[in-house]
Amino acid sequence: MSAWTGGAPAVHIGNVGDFNAQFADGSPAVRRAGGHYACLAAFHSPNPRILVLPRQVEDFWARELARVLEWQDVEVYGAVAGEDGGVIEGLRSRPALLERIRESGLPVIPWGRTPESERMTARPGSDSGPGEALCVTRRYESKATAHRLFQALAPAHPGIVVPAQERVTSRRRAARALAARAAAGASVVVKAEYGVGGFGTTVVTPRQVAEAGGARAVASRVARGAVLIEEYVDGSGSDPFRNLTFDALVDDEGEVHPVGAGVMDIDGTSYQGVTIGPGVVPDAPAEVAGRFAAAVGRALAVEGYRGWYDVDFVRDRAGRLAPVEINLRLTGPAVAFMIQARLARLRGGRPVVRTLDRLPLGARLPAAVLAGHLDELSRRCRALGVTLLPTVVTAAFEPDPYVGVALAARTPGALDAAEAVVRSANDALGRMFLDTGVSSGPSSRAAPRRTRRPRRRRS
Numbered sequence: 001m002s003a004w005t006g007g008a009p010a011v012h013i014g015n016v017g018d019f020n021a022q023f024a025d026g027s028p029a030v031r032r033a034g035g036h037y038a039c040l041a042a043f044h045s046p047n048p049r050i051l052v053l054p055r056q057v058e059d060f061w062a063r064e065l066a067r068v069l070e071w072q073d074v075e076v077y078g079a080v081a082g083e084d085g086g087v088i089e090g091l092r093s094r095p096a097l098l099e100r101i102r103e104s105g106l107p108v109i110p111w112g113r114t115p116e117s118e119r120m121t122a123r124p125g126s127d128s129g130p131g132e133a134l135c136v137t138r139r140y141e142s143k144a145t146a147h148r149l150f151q152a153l154a155p156a157h158p159g160i161v162v163p164a165q166e167r168v169t170s171r172r173r174a175a176r177a178l179a180a181r182a183a184a185g186a187s188v189v190v191k192a193e194y195g196v197g198g199f200g201t202t203v204v205t206p207r208q209v210a211e212a213g214g215a216r217a218v219a220s221r222v223a224r225g226a227v228l229i230e231e232y233v234d235g236s237g238s239d240p241f242r243n244l245t246f247d248a249l250v251d252d253e254g255e256v257h258p259v260g261a262g263v264m265d266i267d268g269t270s271y272q273g274v275t276i277g278p279g280v281v282p283d284a285p286a287e288v289a290g291r292f293a294a295a296v297g298r299a300l301a302v303e304g305y306r307g308w309y310d311v312d313f314v315r316d317r318a319g320r321l322a323p324v325e326i327n328l329r330l331t332g333p334a335v336a337f338m339i340q341a342r343l344a345r346l347r348g349g350r351p352v353v354r355t356l357d358r359l360p361l362g363a364r365l366p367a368a369v370l371a372g373h374l375d376e377l378s379r380r381c382r383a384l385g386v387t388l389l390p391t392v393v394t395a396a397f398e399p400d401p402y403v404g405v406a407l408a409a410r411t412p413g414a415l416d417a418a419e420a421v422v423r424s425a426n427d428a429l430g431r432m433f434l435d436t437g438v439s440s441g442p443s444s445r446a447a448p449r450r451t452r453r454p455r456r457r458r459s
Contacts, residue, residue, distance in 0.1 A: 001337070001338075004045060005047070005107060007047060007345070008047065008106075009049035010047065010048060010106050011049065011101050011108040012050070012051045012052065013041065013044075013088075013108060013109065013110040013117065014052060014053045015086070015087045015110045015112065017032060017086060018111075018112075018114045018117065019329060021034075022114050022115070024194070034054075035054045035055045035394065036392055036394050038055070039391060039394055039404065040111075041111060042062075042065060043334070043335040043339060046341045046342035046345065048074055049074060049075065050101060052097070053076070053077065053079075053087070054081035055081065056394070057393060058393070060367070060371040060374075062074060064374070064390060065389060068387060069346070069389070070346055080097070089116070098120075112137065112329030113133060113137050118131055118134050132305070133304055133305050136304050136328065137305065137329070139303075140326050142194060143192075143193055144165070146323075147162070150296075152299075153292065153295050153296065153299065154323075156295070157288070157291060159285075159319075160288065160320065161321070162322065163189075163230050163231035164230070164231040165230040167227075168227060170223075174222075175216040175223075177229045178190075179215035181204075181229075182209040183206075185206055188204050189202070189230040189231075190202045190222045190227050191229075191230060192228075201269040202222045203232060203269065204218055236317055240263065243266045243313075244262070244281060244312070244315065245312045245313065245333050246259075246286075246290055246292075246293035246310060247310040247333050247334055248297050249309070250297055250305055250306050250307060251306070255301075258290050258293070259337050260276055260337060261281040261285075262276040262280065262281065263275045263276075263280055265356070271357070273354065274332060274336050274354070274355055275336075275352065275354040275355075275412065275415065276337060276340060276354075277353055278352065280352060285319070288321050292323065293311040296309075300326075300328070308334055309328045311323055311325075332357060335355055335391065337353075339353050343408055351408040351409060352412050352414075352415060353406060354415045354419065355391065359405060360401070360402050361396060361402055361403055361429055362427050364398070370393065374403070380421050381422070384421070386415065387408040387409070388405055388422070389406040389407075
């Protein structure tokens with residue numbers, strides 16, 4: 001982790017929506033959709049000094065993070081989104097804040113590279129055009145381009161298997177491909193070429209094709225424009241290590257630094273969080289994932305990439321790892337590694353960390369009530385020997401409210417116990433509001449959510 005910022009303070013820019021929108025023709029809706037997840041910008045490095053977010057955040061959140069992680073003099077600037085939902089556009093309208101960032105002399109860390117963020121962080125007098133790292137980012141965020149790199153690297157890596165993939169450019173061709181796979185009794189994964197956290201990805205089984213009345217009906221739903229149809233990697237339903245990821249970074253000199261492996265929590269195809277730390281991933285798959293991810297990083301570095309990245313895998317029945325995508329930006333798992341690094345520096349050892357990015361709340365909570373709820377959860381987790389950190393705190397009053405937290409402990413078992421406490425307490429909120437006759441929005445009457453952690457395919 002010392003190759004990232006060396007423990008020095010940094011400026012964190014929560015441009016999640018900006019990064020995603022560059023792959024969706026600049027869609028304002030996509031920019032705004034990244035607003036809640038941008039709370040994770042607090043953890044772009046182990047030691048923030050200035051934090052810039054698109055949505056307004058309450059003071060209790062920064063105070064709690066600073067207390068537990070012993071951050072000093074953190075300046076938090078919320079509600080910085082522009083009219084299009086983008087943080088960089090919002091910064092342009094706040095010249096005093098831009099000047100404060102420039103005068104700080106601190107490294108500026110965005111969630112991911114965009115043309116706007118590159119111009120913002122460029123040295124005075126430098127070329128304002130897109131740099132090599134941004135071009136490589138755009139190239140390999142494509143799941144088709146990443147797949148070609150996987151195919152080129154895989155022969156030198158025992159334990160790696162690359163699923164077959166084809167690109168189809170119309171619903172008619174997608175329907176033909178789906179029909180052929182269904183007739184052979186094979187499931188497939190239909191992917192948008194660009195997608196984040198599993199969105200734009202659908203698993204299609206022969207049964208689904210039959211129940212829909214044929215492949216044409218399925219294609220009309222899942223194939224909007226050009227899509228990728230990829231072989232489904234079948235795994236064991238009971239495999240707790242089905243969905244793995246490996247994070248690494250390329251430093252300014254082009255050297256690759258492995259960070260570590262994690263087990264992702266996947267709901268359907270949607271990323272929900274990760275668990276990282278000693279003993280979480282068995283040595284054999286961790287080593288295979290690490291070697292392959294390092295080879296990917298070296299290939300990216302040769303083309304000019306610099307920065308954080310990860311490679312995501314699914315595991316087949318034989319225990320082989322199938323790489324499914326590269327994320328050339330800070331990642332959900334990066335948050336866990338940053339928290340681990342900070343706690344290790346403060347307390348020694350290497351804690352096990354679990355992030356839960358989208359925990360349903362049983363009711364819509366105003367800020368003061370949310371603060372009290374999180375404080376109570378933190379107290380109950382401490383009694384189990386677990387540290388709780390609130391991570392996503394701006395979605396608690398949405399129509400479908402949720403909150404994100406990170407849990408840190410010495411053992412995975414302690415994390416399991418704490419997660420059960422948190423989920424149970426969140427579910428109890430809805431029952432409490434029902435018992436008192438108070439309506440707190442649509443989700444106050446929602447059914448209790450799952451309490452187990454299924455391991456399903458991400459992509």
